[in-house]
Each structure stands twice: as structure tokens, then as C-alpha cells.
Amino acid sequence: MNDRISKIENDVQDRNSDAWKKLCEYVDKVADENIEEFSPLDELGQELFSQIHTLPESISKLKKVKKVWLYGSKIKRIPPEIGQMKSLEYFDPYTSYNLHWFPYEISKCINLKDSRVSTRALFGNYKNRMRFPLLTHNPVRYFGETLKCSICEKEITYQQTNQLWITLRVGTDNLPLLANLCSKECEDKLPKPEIGYVNFAHKGGADLKQPxxxxxxxxxxxxxxxxxxxxxxxxxxxxxxxxxxxxxxxxx
CATH class of the missing domain: 1.20.5 (Single alpha-helices involved in coiled-coils or other helix-helix interfaces)
Structure with missing residues (x-):
């Protein structure tokens, strides 16, 4: 087992940079023109793309996108809004080694059947069992003052949310997902974790026993x-x- 425990890094993106502004413009372009593939590297070029560490919340507008290409990115997190990309069929963040986990909402991409992820970099992966960060005193913070429950989508504050890790099958990979929950009722609605991983939703930490x-x-x-x-x-x-x-x- 990998004994290293990463600290959750928040505020990962400089939102005033030219790279970020051009990425937001590209998202708008893809949405307005109903383009079916999203490939920011091709649009921004390597220099600017290497400055991107997350995706804009506006990806929720990409209703027609079927394929997302993030190969070789420096991305550290994906926003929950990816769950609104209902046409998404293929997701490729391969060799994005700073991407250790995903939002629970990616499991809501009902057409996502295929993926290519560098699984060795993921929390809890069976090849190295990288430890999950403890969420109790090290919570994840997205952009903005509020967020939505991962199950019922009720808007809640960070003080109201209960954050839990869970490993589920998404596309063709087993992914560690972060769920934001507003109640015990919503926690009970989480699906059963993938076989071979921690068999319950959890807070992570050094005391968590993995298979x-x-x-x-x-x-x-x-x-x-x-x-x-x-x-x-x-x-x-x-x-x-x-x-x-x-x-x-x-x-x-």
C-alpha cells in the first residue's frame, strides 16, 4: 500500500490568466456550435493548456459533446458540472497524473461507456492502494459559496454538506468519487461500491483499511x-x- 496521503488542494486555478479566459471562450464556442468533441489542447496549444488545472463550471453547457480529450493535462480536478454532459460517451484524461479523484456527478453521465484513465494515480487503486485524504479536517472546496447535493441536487452550503469517498465503475474504469451529501437519506441512496475496494462510503484517512x-x-x-x-x-x-x-x- 502507498502510505503517502495527499492533502486536498483547493483554489487550484488562476482564473485571471489568459489560459483560463481562452478556455472559457472555447467552452462557449463548443456549446454555441454544437461541437461533439472537446479538446482544449488542440484549441489552446501546449503552453496555455499546461496552465489549466481544472475545467470551467460552464462545461454544463456542453450538451452535445460526446468525447472529451484531456490527454497529458495538468488538471487536478473536474467540477461536478460534468454530470450535466448527458451526451458524453468517451472520456480520456490519460496521463493526467495530478488527477487523483473525480466528482460523484460523473456517474450521472448516462451515456458514458468508455474511458481511458491513468488508474495508478487514483486514490485507492488496487495496484498501489494510494491512501484517501481525510475529509473531516481537509474538505474539498469548489468554486463558489454553495454546492449541490450529489444525490438530490439540493443547493447546500459547505457547512451543511457531508463529504464521502466512494469507488464506483464509471466508463471502463473504477474511479474514486467524491460525493457531497445533504442528509442521511441521500447517503443511504449511494450505490454499492465496486467489488475489490472499500465496501462502504467513507471519510478516508490513515486508519482506513483497504483490501x-x-x-x-x-x-x-x-x-x-x-x-x-x-x-x-x-x-x-x-x-x-x-x-x-x-x-x-x-x-x-
Whole structure:
């Protein structure tokens, strides 16, 4: 297990820089022209793109975007507004090694089926089990004075929110997600975490026990056997009608 615990870094972006202003203009352009791919590197160039550490909240306007390209970025976080990109099908922040976690809202991208993420850099990844930062005294702060509950989308203050980590399957990767919750009722609505990771939503910290490498492989083997049995049962069920048809044909 990786014993290093990162401190949550807030205010990651200089919002007065030329790079940020050009990125915001690019978001508006993509939204206005109904462009289906979002690739800030191609628009800004490497020098400006390397100064970008988050995305504008205005990405909520990118209703038609199907593919997001953030390869090799210096991005450290993604805003919750990504959950409003309902057409998103492919998400690629590969080799963005400063990106250790994602907002829970990315799981609301209902069409997101494929992703390419540098999973070794993620909190809780099974290859190194990088420790989750403790949220109790080290909360995440987005831009603005309020935020929305990740479940019911009720607007709340930072004093009202309960922040928890949870690992879920998003696209083709298991991602550590940060959920902002307004109540116990909303906490109870969180889905079951992905098999092989901490099996409950949590605050992180040095005392959090994550599955060992041995436990991981045992869990994956069990999952493989379950899937194998499921396929065999389905195959058997499909064979039964064929057998009945053959018997009926012979009888006739």
C-alpha cells in the first residue's frame, strides 16, 4: 500500500490568466456550435493548456459533446458540472497524473461507456492502494459559496454538506468519487461500491483499511467464477428451447 496521503488542494486555478479566459471562450464556442468533441489542447496549444488545472463550471453547457480529450493535462480536478454532459460517451484524461479523484456527478453521465484513465494515480487503486485524504479536517472546496447535493441536487452550503469517498465503475474504469451529501437519506441512496475496494462510503484517512493485494485477487477470482457460472446457466437456458423444438420436430 502507498502510505503517502495527499492533502486536498483547493483554489487550484488562476482564473485571471489568459489560459483560463481562452478556455472559457472555447467552452462557449463548443456549446454555441454544437461541437461533439472537446479538446482544449488542440484549441489552446501546449503552453496555455499546461496552465489549466481544472475545467470551467460552464462545461454544463456542453450538451452535445460526446468525447472529451484531456490527454497529458495538468488538471487536478473536474467540477461536478460534468454530470450535466448527458451526451458524453468517451472520456480520456490519460496521463493526467495530478488527477487523483473525480466528482460523484460523473456517474450521472448516462451515456458514458468508455474511458481511458491513468488508474495508478487514483486514490485507492488496487495496484498501489494510494491512501484517501481525510475529509473531516481537509474538505474539498469548489468554486463558489454553495454546492449541490450529489444525490438530490439540493443547493447546500459547505457547512451543511457531508463529504464521502466512494469507488464506483464509471466508463471502463473504477474511479474514486467524491460525493457531497445533504442528509442521511441521500447517503443511504449511494450505490454499492465496486467489488475489490472499500465496501462502504467513507471519510478516508490513515486508519482506513483497504483490501490487500491477496484479498483483491481472491475477490476478482470469485467474481470471475460467478460470471462464468452465470454464462453457463444462460447457455443452458438457451439450449432448452432448441431441445424442445427438436423433440417436436421428431414427434411430428
Amino acid at each position: 490487500s493485494d491477496k484479498e483483491w485477487h481472491e475477490i476478482i477470482q470469485q467474481k470471475y467464477e460467478q460470471q462464468k457460472l452465470k454464462i453457463q446457466n444462460k447457455s443452458t437456458q438457451n439450449e432448452e428451447p432448441k431441445l424442445l423444438k427438436l423433440i417436436r420436430k421428431i414427434w411430428n
